[in-house]
Amino acid sequence: MVQPATNVALSHxxxxxxxxxxxxxxxxxxxxxxxxxxLTAIRRRVLELIWANHQPTKAYDLLAQINAERGNAAxxxxxxxxxxxxxxxxxHKIESQNAFIGCAVDHERNQxxxxxxxxxxxxxxIQSSQIDDVIASEAEEAGFVVDHQTIEVDGLCAACAASTxx
Amino acid sequence: MVQPATNVALSHxxxxxxxxxxxxxxxxxxxxxxxxxxLTAIRRRVLELIWANHQPTKAYDLLAQINAERGNAAxxxxxxxxxxxxxxxxxHKIESQNAFIGCAVDHERNQxxxxxxxxxxxxxxIQSSQIDDVIASEAEEAGFVVDHQTIEVDGLCAACAASTxx
DNA sequence: CGCGATGGCGTTATCATATAACATTAAGGA
DNA sequence: TCCTTAATGTTATATGATAACGCCATCGCG
Numbered sequence: 389m390v391q392p393a394t395n396v397a398l399s400h401x402x403x404x405x406x407x408x409x410x411x412x413x414x415x416x417x418x419x420x421x422x423x424x425x426x427l428t429a430i431r432r433r434v435l436e437l438i439w440a441n442h443q444p445t446k447a448y449d450l451l452a453q454i455n456a457e458r459g460n461a462a463x464x465x466x467x468x469x470x471x472x473x474x475x476x477x478x479x480h481k482i483e484s485q486n487a488f489i490g491c492a493v494d495h496e497r498n499q500x501x502x503x504x505x506x507x508x509x510x511x512x513x514i515q516s517s518q519i520d521d522v523i524a525s526e527a528e529e530a531g532f533v534v535d536h537q538t539i540e541v542d543g544l545c546a547a548c549a550a551s552t553x554x
Numbered sequence: 555m556v557q558p559a560t561n562v563a564l565s566h567x568x569x570x571x572x573x574x575x576x577x578x579x580x581x582x583x584x585x586x587x588x589x590x591x592x593l594t595a596i597r598r599r600v601l602e603l604i605w606a607n608h609q610p611t612k613a614y615d616l617l618a619q620i621n622a623e624r625g626n627a628a629x630x631x632x633x634x635x636x637x638x639x640x641x642x643x644x645x646h647k648i649e650s651q652n653a654f655i656g657c658a659v660d661h662e663r664n665q666x667x668x669x670x671x672x673x674x675x676x677x678x679x680i681q682s683s684q685i686d687d688v689i690a691s692e693a694e695e696a697g698f699v700v701d702h703q704t705i706e707v708d709g710l711c712a713a714c715a716a717s718t719x720x
Numbered sequence: 721c722g723c724g725a726t727g728g729c730g731t732t733a734t735c736a737t738a739t740a741a742c743a744t745t746a747a748g749g750a
Numbered sequence: 751t752c753c754t755t756a757a758t759g760t761t762a763t764a765t766g767a768t769a770a771c772g773c774c775a776t777c778g779c780g
Binding site: 483484503505506512514516518519522523526527530531532533534535536537538539540541542543544545546549550 | 684
């Protein structure tokens with residue numbers, strides 16, 4: 389399930405992809421410096437690959453990409469990096485796909501949530517706190533203490549819906 | 555990861571567990587009859603085991619339970635039954651656990667959503683349409699066409715929160 | 721500066737989750 | 751009855767994740 393290399397080129401809204409990756413990395417550098425975390429070479433490279441793929445990316449695809457450049461990584465290498473990045477809040481796991489994606493959002497008052505397009509495969513992280521509010525009030529009512537949320541909405545993104553419609 | 559046999563006994567709110575299973579099965583029978591679906595012996599047994607376990611249940615645990623009684627099932631046997639039951643809407647998959655749980659709810663106007671207790675392991679399916687409404691309006695705004703939702707809220711259920719508090 | 725503790729990584733093995741592919745059997749309609 | 755189709759059996763394998771152990775780099779401390 390390696391993503392075709394052309395996916396980046398298929399980007400719906402043209403954006404400066406290199407800059408977007410660089411930006412994510414510099415945010416990661418800053419966050420780790422600030423928190424006393426060590427963004428080692430492998431961790432940084434895994435994060436970079438995730439951003440470069442621009443889609444939810446599977447652990448074994450990352451492993452293959454790492455091995456293409458260094459040739460000697462085993463699954464724990466990648467999973468440990470992923471665990472670190474998850475812990476640091478730099479990436480999220482898309483549970484419905486067993487895949488990982490860079491975090492694009494500030495989560496001080498929001499839990500991660502995604503709109504995932506079944507056609508182009510992109511996962512857009514959305515920031516609405518409305519959803520969190522409603523869940524919080526439902527939970528309150530049930531006496532349930534919320535710890536973590538998994539919210540993944542599958543469907544068709546605007547661009548893909550438009551090009552399907554014709 | 556086989557669940558201990560005592561879990562059923564640990565049920566928070568005492569309820570007639572046998573009746574609850576029987577009820578689920580008769581609803582399944584009715585639905586399949588009505589829709590022209592075949593609830594075969596294996597499919598029915600898998601559904602029954604899922605209800606009997608009373609918690610999100612893993613495919614390989616079901617396989618072990620099946621094999622304990624018939625001794626000759628391989629993974630596809632269970633996965634095919636699960637696929638059928640998912641398709642029919644008789645069970646849901648808890649993505650964050652790779653586990654399956656009986657559907658307790660009418661989904662005409664709701665997508666499945668769960669409160670999952672990290673202490674007792676129970677997953678309560680909740681029926682609020684508020685959450686769906688908010689997601690629908692967020693999606694609308696983004697031009698995203700919703701197909702399916704995965705909503706899993708982890709935390710502490712009321713009973714476990716109470717007994718932890720002390 | 722050197723030393724020791726800790727955390728990160730390499731390596732091997734294995735467990736856990738899920739599906740492909742093809743053979744066989746059972747159910748239901750013509 | 752026979753034929754078609756759907757369901758199941760069976761074998762093999764793909765895919766996702768972790769356990770366990772040893773080595774080595776980094777960093778705080780004397």
